[in-house]
Amino acid sequence: MRTITVAKGDGIGPEIMDATLKIIKASGAHVDFEEIEVGEKVYLAGNTSGISSESWNSIRKNKVFLKAPITTPQGGGYKSLNVTTRKMLGLYANVRPCKSYYPFVSTKHQEMDLVIIRENEEDLYAGIEHQQTDEVVQCLKLISRPGCEKIIRYAFEYARQYGRKKVTCFTKDNIMKQTDGLFHQVFDEIGLEYPEIEKEHWIIDIGAAKMADTPEVFDVIVTLNLYGDVLSDVAAQIAGSVGLAGSANIGEECSMFEAIHGSAPRRAGQNVANPSGLLQGAIMMLNHIGETAAAEKIQNAWLKTIEDGIHTYDIYKEGKSRQKVGTAEFADAIIERLGQKPQQLREVRFENKPIHLKPYARKESQPKELMGVDVFIHWKGLDPNEIGEKLSKMTGTNLQLSMISNRGIKVWPEGMKETFCTDHWRCRFKAKNGNQVQPKEVLDVMMKTMDAGLDVIKTENLYNFNGKAAYSLGQGQ
Numbered sequence: 001m002r003t004i005t006v007a008k009g010d011g012i013g014p015e016i017m018d019a020t021l022k023i024i025k026a027s028g029a030h031v032d033f034e035e036i037e038v039g040e041k042v043y044l045a046g047n048t049s050g051i052s053s054e055s056w057n058s059i060r061k062n063k064v065f066l067k068a069p070i071t072t073p074q075g076g077g078y079k080s081l082n083v084t085t086r087k088m089l090g091l092y093a094n095v096r097p098c099k100s101y102y103p104f105v106s107t108k109h110q111e112m113d114l115v116i117i118r119e120n121e122e123d124l125y126a127g128i129e130h131q132q133t134d135e136v137v138q139c140l141k142l143i144s145r146p147g148c149e150k151i152i153r154y155a156f157e158y159a160r161q162y163g164r165k166k167v168t169c170f171t172k173d174n175i176m177k178q179t180d181g182l183f184h185q186v187f188d189e190i191g192l193e194y195p196e197i198e199k200e201h202w203i204i205d206i207g208a209a210k211m212a213d214t215p216e217v218f219d220v221i222v223t224l225n226l227y228g229d230v231l232s233d234v235a236a237q238i239a240g241s242v243g244l245a246g247s248a249n250i251g252e253e254c255s256m257f258e259a260i261h262g263s264a265p266r267r268a269g270q271n272v273a274n275p276s277g278l279l280q281g282a283i284m285m286l287n288h289i290g291e292t293a294a295a296e297k298i299q300n301a302w303l304k305t306i307e308d309g310i311h312t313y314d315i316y317k318e319g320k321s322r323q324k325v326g327t328a329e330f331a332d333a334i335i336e337r338l339g340q341k342p343q344q345l346r347e348v349r350f351e352n353k354p355i356h357l358k359p360y361a362r363k364e365s366q367p368k369e370l371m372g373v374d375v376f377i378h379w380k381g382l383d384p385n386e387i388g389e390k391l392s393k394m395t396g397t398n399l400q401l402s403m404i405s406n407r408g409i410k411v412w413p414e415g416m417k418e419t420f421c422t423d424h425w426r427c428r429f430k431a432k433n434g435n436q437v438q439p440k441e442v443l444d445v446m447m448k449t450m451d452a453g454l455d456v457i458k459t460e461n462l463y464n465f466n467g468k469a470a471y472s473l474g475q476g477q
């Protein structure tokens, strides 16, 4: 008997969790449940992470967590429990299958059957944000090579294990050449190890449009955290309903399973919500822990229920559906059909195919040279020539001002007067002779900038790796 930690969450959470647990119990799965409290009540009791240390202990002991959606209270100071759980437990892969069930669930996309594999730990979701000037705030987008390697390898392994033919990578590397560029580069590198799988890369904007228009051309999509978050809601909705899709969050040791939708507070307590998203998460969970027979039995009974036209309000269509039911009645209809198979929709056969990645091997360090520094300043002036003139006159240093940019756009030397400027300026200093500089010279430039009466808010070192500049140029430079 395997113990699963469960949290009933907020809003529609308790109703869809009760329905899901009832179905799991009726299926004969060899599991029992240990309930913990997370979410709104815990937040409002003063715990800003929404989860107590005893609850953490339960998850870490049982290693498998089935979680209903929770409500993060509005207002500052509350940390997203979902993001915290994924990151604290190292749940690096978020797997979101999105499939249409035509003709039983209305959709414009009859043949859609794709899986979005979303990086789950880094990107803008590191949540490292700062206000730097009166006018400018920043959020750091951190992308790591181990992070890219793990998720991309996972996507290819998933495709191999589940007989999927193609893996598509979505990035915006035409703009973010370092961060998205690394993701794309790692995709190309690791793809070579999977010659039997077709590979392609799309720029995310047109890729997303293509996915919304003709999702049937995609199979497995691997992408960064933020893009994956947005795309998977779109994919689930166009497949039929956000209420239908589940998600697995997979780590080396622990895993968490959930619906992709939120706590839908407006629908709470009315016995109307569709429990299918959480149930799909639970089916992935059962398969993941080796309860394959139960997973298969529930999935086939669920398909039969959908096929029999027994639908919750979100997928109910006059003329197509047979009966509009509430959450609890929908669960009972599935339980009645345990052991039955769908007649028109394809019956599923699961195999327990655990994915184990080879551990990340740290690469040899590349030669790294310090080539200069970007000194960021908070300055209320309007004409960049003023700071340009001040800073280019610096003496007693081997470094010289080479560029000033505002929000990434070069404004000095030879900026355009039409460019709108905020109070956040990046002043780039490099060695006069173009050679390497010493770390102390960076500090010296920072001090001299302050001595010139300017408000230094941060610096970023400029490095060459392997002899190549590993920093972006100013736009227009």
Ligand code: NAD
Pocket: 012, 016, 068, 069, 070, 071, 072, 073, 082, 242, 243, 258, 259, 260, 261, 262, 263, 264, 265, 266, 267, 272, 273, 274, 275, 276, 277, 314
């Ligand atoms: P939501 O997904 O909760 O609901 C949006 C709408 O989708 C609902 O009004 C409803 O019409 C429909 N819907 C969603 N799930 C449904 C279901 N199972 N059955 C039928 N209809 C369903 O999104 P929201 O309103 O933006 O967010 C509400 C709260 O949920 C917020 O506090 C948010 O932070 C939280 N949230 C939690 C999670 C999570 O815990 N994993 C994820 C997303 C949002």
